[in-house]
Amino acid sequence: MSQSTAISDIRRDLVALLPRLRRFALTLAASAGEADDLVREVCARAIQKSHHWKGEGRIESWLFSMMRTVCADARKKRKTDALAQAARGSAAVGETDKQTNPLFSMQEGLASAFLLGEVEGFSYKEASVILGISSEDFARRLCAARLQLAALGVETAERRA
Amino acid sequence: MPMSQPSPLQQRLSAYQDGETSEQDRNETEALLVNDPQARAHQDGLKRGCEFGRRIFEDLLKEPVPLELVRTIKNAPLPRRAVRLPQAPRASAAFRPTGPQALAACLIVAALSGAIGYMVGANPAGPAAASLTAAPDKRDWLDEVVASYKLYERQPKHVAEIGPDNKSDILEWLTTNTGVSFRIPDLSESGLSFAGARLVMAQSHPLGILLYKRADGDGDVVAITFTKTGADMGKPIEDIRSDTSLVSWSTALATYVVVGPSSAADLDDIAAKVAGVI
Numbered sequence: 001m002s003q004s005t006a007i008s009d010i011r012r013d014l015v016a017l018l019p020r021l022r023r024f025a026l027t028l029a030a031s032a033g034e035a036d037d038l039v040r041e042v043c044a045r046a047i048q049k050s051h052h053w054k055g056e057g058r059i060e061s062w063l064f065s066m067m068r069t070v071c072a073d074a075r076k077k078r079k080t081d082a083l084a085q086a087a088r089g090s091a092a093v094g095e096t097d098k099q100t101n102p103l104f105s106m107q108e109g110l111a112s113a114f115l116l117g118e119v120e121g122f123s124y125k126e127a128s129v130i131l132g133i134s135s136e137d138f139a140r141r142l143c144a145a146r147l148q149l150a151a152l153g154v155e156t157a158e159r160r161a
Numbered sequence: 162m163p164m165s166q167p168s169p170l171q172q173r174l175s176a177y178q179d180g181e182t183s184e185q186d187r188n189e190t191e192a193l194l195v196n197d198p199q200a201r202a203h204q205d206g207l208k209r210g211c212e213f214g215r216r217i218f219e220d221l222l223k224e225p226v227p228l229e230l231v232r233t234i235k236n237a238p239l240p241r242r243a244v245r246l247p248q249a250p251r252a253s254a255a256f257r258p259t260g261p262q263a264l265a266a267c268l269i270v271a272a273l274s275g276a277i278g279y280m281v282g283a284n285p286a287g288p289a290a291a292s293l294t295a296a297p298d299k300r301d302w303l304d305e306v307v308a309s310y311k312l313y314e315r316q317p318k319h320v321a322e323i324g325p326d327n328k329s330d331i332l333e334w335l336t337t338n339t340g341v342s343f344r345i346p347d348l349s350e351s352g353l354s355f356a357g358a359r360l361v362m363a364q365s366h367p368l369g370i371l372l373y374k375r376a377d378g379d380g381d382v383v384a385i386t387f388t389k390t391g392a393d394m395g396k397p398i399e400d401i402r403s404d405t406s407l408v409s410w411s412t413a414l415a416t417y418v419v420v421g422p423s424s425a426a427d428l429d430d431i432a433a434k435v436a437g438v439i
Binding site: 009011014015018019022023026033044047048050059076101102103112115117119123124139140142143144145146147148149150152154156 | 162166167171172174175176179180184206207209210211212217220222226233237239240425
């Protein structure tokens with residue numbers, strides 16, 4: 001994809017990146033439905049702010065960073081809303097999703113660190129900027145994610161056996 | 162799931178695995194891995210975690226993306242941007258008649274008014290004034306351009322009458338028939354490859370069409386159309402008609418329209434490029 005194309009046709013880029021955007025959203029959200037809402041919101045914002053994207057670096061960096069911010073804002077907003085009702089609703093969805101996706105049973109912040117560092121290939125510096133944390137915190141989270149995934153792998157293998 | 166608190170050794174091994182250590186740390190870690198079985202066990206654990214995690218994330222990419230999400234993105238309106246397109250030169254509006262010219266104009270107006278009054282008075286049962294004006298044609302020139310585009314963009318095997326390899330033939334053929342001299346723009350920077358040309362009629366005027374295909378293989382066709390005697394559109398127009406986007410502009414010599422699918426977010430950029438080189 002040439003840079004000029006990336007600048008001029010962001011909708012095309014977003015559609016191409018949708019599976020990866022959705023995957024990152026799943027590491028931040030509490031359920032698959034919430035992840036889809038997050039992707040929808042980020043894509044809408046990216047289209048409206050497409051003139052901010054100057055074609056320098058990876059567009060995923062910009063989109064992932066925006067997604068983390070949108071997710072954090074949505075969580076703050078939810079906390080101020082009817083807490084008891086929201087907690088009941090999200091817990092019910094969370095249990096269903098935990099059964100189908102092991103990511104939802106990981107401690108908050110670990111899955112996204114693993115995805116950025118191990119799968120998406122971002123350096124510690126780039127990934128820590130995306131997640132809005134220090135490089136040291138990112139290194140700690142990535143290591144913890146690896147250990148937790150190793151334990152999950154053992155659990156899964158035992159369950160199958 | 163209990164929280165996995167990594168030890169300093171595990172963190173060190175994790176960073177070593179990512180190449181995020183200083184040279185001294187790397188040397189020390191390598192020595193540790195040779196001499197310390199516990200360090201090797203930790204490293205194996207980290208690697209197992211990586212393998213399991215990678216499998217989970219690779220599987221996530223195989224999940225179908227909600228179609229509604231794709232549709233929402235493709236149809237999302239883009240923020241308006243100013244694109245500079247040429248405009249047809251306008252005739253000078255300054256009109257400063259001399260004394261004799263003003264007098265002659267007054268006399269002509271007086272004579273015409275008298276003649277019309279006499280004719281109306283002499284033939285009161287004449288045709289109704291409304292019938293003297295033709296009914297407006299609701300299907301305008303741009304609709305015909307869009308209709309031609311929609312017909313040919315759906316012919317993947319027969320998009321063009323003359324293929325992209327015969328550029329000199331296309332230049333001679335369309336210049337002779339439309340009366341517009343032009344160049345075939347290179348739009349490869351916009352991801353478009355030239356696919357050939359057509360000649361059609363739009364509102365009784367020959368219309369040259371240069372056809373381009375998206376190089377990324379999703380089959381989108383973008384057309385540059387031009388005519389010498391097309392409707393005078395004055396200001397550049399950006400519009401969407403029948404799921405088709407169009408950007409048109411006029412110069413002193415011709416009227417141009419760039420046509421593409423409504424999902425083509427870069428049509429205004431393409432039009433600006435075409436206006437600069439055609």
